[in-house]
Amino acid sequence: MQKTAVMLLTLLLALAGIGLPIWLAIEESERQAFKAESAHALGYARDVVLRANETGQQVQAAVERLAPYTAAPCAQASLDEMREIDLGSTYIQAVGYVQGDSMPCSSILGTARRLDLGPPDYVSADGARIWRAARFPFAPQERFLVLQYGRFAAILHAQLALDTAKSEPDVALAVLPFDFPQPISARGAVDPAWLARLGKAREAVFVDGEQLVAVARSDRFRVAGVAALPLHYVQGRSEALAMRLVPAGLAAGVMLSLAILYLARLQMALPYAVKNALRRHELFLEYQPVVDLATGAWMGVEALVRWRRPTGEIVMPDLFIPIAEQNALIVRLTRQVLDRVCRDTGFYLEMHPDFHIGINVAPADFHSPGFVEHLEETLGRMGARPSNLILEVTERGLLDPVVARQTSGALRRLGFALAIDDFGTGYSSLSYLESLELDFLKIDRSFIEAIGTGAPTSQVVGHIIRMAKDLGLRMIAEGVESHAQADFLRAQGVQYGQGWLFGRPMSFVEVVRRMEEMARAQPLHATG
Numbered sequence: 001m002q003k004t005a006v007m008l009l010t011l012l013l014a015l016a017g018i019g020l021p022i023w024l025a026i027e028e029s030e031r032q033a034f035k036a037e038s039a040h041a042l043g044y045a046r047d048v049v050l051r052a053n054e055t056g057q058q059v060q061a062a063v064e065r066l067a068p069y070t071a072a073p074c075a076q077a078s079l080d081e082m083r084e085i086d087l088g089s090t091y092i093q094a095v096g097y098v099q100g101d102s103m104p105c106s107s108i109l110g111t112a113r114r115l116d117l118g119p120p121d122y123v124s125a126d127g128a129r130i131w132r133a134a135r136f137p138f139a140p141q142e143r144f145l146v147l148q149y150g151r152f153a154a155i156l157h158a159q160l161a162l163d164t165a166k167s168e169p170d171v172a173l174a175v176l177p178f179d180f181p182q183p184i185s186a187r188g189a190v191d192p193a194w195l196a197r198l199g200k201a202r203e204a205v206f207v208d209g210e211q212l213v214a215v216a217r218s219d220r221f222r223v224a225g226v227a228a229l230p231l232h233y234v235q236g237r238s239e240a241l242a243m244r245l246v247p248a249g250l251a252a253g254v255m256l257s258l259a260i261l262y263l264a265r266l267q268m269a270l271p272y273a274v275k276n277a278l279r280r281h282e283l284f285l286e287y288q289p290v291v292d293l294a295t296g297a298w299m300g301v302e303a304l305v306r307w308r309r310p311t312g313e314i315v316m317p318d319l320f321i322p323i324a325e326q327n328a329l330i331v332r333l334t335r336q337v338l339d340r341v342c343r344d345t346g347f348y349l350e351m352h353p354d355f356h357i358g359i360n361v362a363p364a365d366f367h368s369p370g371f372v373e374h375l376e377e378t379l380g381r382m383g384a385r386p387s388n389l390i391l392e393v394t395e396r397g398l399l400d401p402v403v404a405r406q407t408s409g410a411l412r413r414l415g416f417a418l419a420i421d422d423f424g425t426g427y428s429s430l431s432y433l434e435s436l437e438l439d440f441l442k443i444d445r446s447f448i449e450a451i452g453t454g455a456p457t458s459q460v461v462g463h464i465i466r467m468a469k470d471l472g473l474r475m476i477a478e479g480v481e482s483h484a485q486a487d488f489l490r491a492q493g494v495q496y497g498q499g500w501l502f503g504r505p506m507s508f509v510e511v512v513r514r515m516e517e518m519a520r521a522q523p524l525h526a527t528g
Ligand SMILES: Nc1nc2c(ncn2[C@@H]2O[C@H](COP(=O)(O)O[C@H]3[C@@H](O)[C@H](n4cnc5c(=O)[nH]c(N)nc54)O[C@@H]3COP(=O)(O)O)[C@@H](O)[C@H]2O)c(=O)[nH]1
Pocket: 288, 302, 303, 304, 305, 316, 317, 318, 321, 337, 360, 361, 362, 421, 422, 442, 478, 479, 480, 481, 498, 499, 500, 501, 505
């Protein structure tokens, strides 16, 4: 049932693994399409405002050139100047003198005909009079924009500023004035209310109904250029992008799902692999020295199990001990570890009765019937004494007070030493520990790491040391990596240390070689 649930969960994860990158690809396509079309619309709005600026500037320049003729605005000299302006300008169709609401003379008709303008549509804040759709007899089908500054005016094609985006006729364009609620010129449907969305900004892009709208403010005149693209532009681009991104997302999703399935299979297969490792005797041991902090002598070692897979890969215990514990394999594993310790160290222990081997004992071992007998039998084979072994059990292994008292008592009576491992990471109380028969307390690496760092846990090591002293326990500090830590611990009365400062885990052959080397060096050291 549990396995089915795990398989279902894995399958769901694998499906999510495919779905998630596809969803991300679609989201990304939409995001990129919106960004690109916003830039597209803004490009048109900027173009419109640029043309409006240039037109306005040309009109202002023309009017300034005509200013000297104000006294006789329709005289030949003035008309000649008007014609020159007309011919030399790209945006201006004609210029003329304005009197009231008509033009008595102009570059296009001279004084031959007065052009009637009617009242202007509006007067801007800077005093320009503006006619947005004037009609003239010289081109009756067309509508013209007339801009008057002072006494003279320019006649312009109404659509001139919008002469952009020709290949995209469904793009709406406009020049919107800030002083009048209608466009000066427009192509397609535009809403003058869009100007309000600009606020104090120079440019803005937003969606309004079915349109993507860009507005760009002129820095010369009180107008803004507007471009509005139909939203299907965004959808079209998004679909085109999705055609490229979704297959990539799909490929990534399939890879991710395959990786999830592979890891899940591996995870489900791990208990079998650990079982096989035990059957094929693929476990081996390394030994890390435990050092007397006062003398530097090695008082013993801790046996640490490793798994060499048939591929040669070495697997560390953090990965497979929990699997062995969860799958009722740990008791078998501990027995193999004991057998291995027996083969590796038996010969040495026979000759060195004071040397200690620390062995990790799992909670299940502690509760397993026959555990004590198996230990005795193993020691017998080793030719060693019970005092050669330190059984390291975590606080978790001592949770059941009845079993903990019984087993610890039986082991102590036989002469085994007992250590509480990783101390400080569990919840043992002082009174509970007092009721057990223990020899050593191993201070967890996390508290040693904190020494001298000022971290909140840096104070805890002092409390642990006081507690161990109150209980009459000898202490082994785990994970000592620096001289400063070792000095601190020594000063606090901690007797033993274990850690990379003294030696990494190594083969027992290497342990013996190093011990002999130190023994040889000691007399020299003493005399020198
Ligand atoms: N039930 C069993 N548990 C076992 C057995 N063998 C090991 N273990 C437990 O696995 C955990 C990881 O062990 P390992 O990867 O071997 O790491 C040990 C040391 O290498 C490491 N260490 C020692 N000194 C230092 C140091 O200075 N710095 C540093 N970063 N790491 C260091 O600490 C581990 C020893 O921990 P402990 O046992 O708590 O003393 C670990 O929990 C083992 O207990 C087994 O046979 N059975």
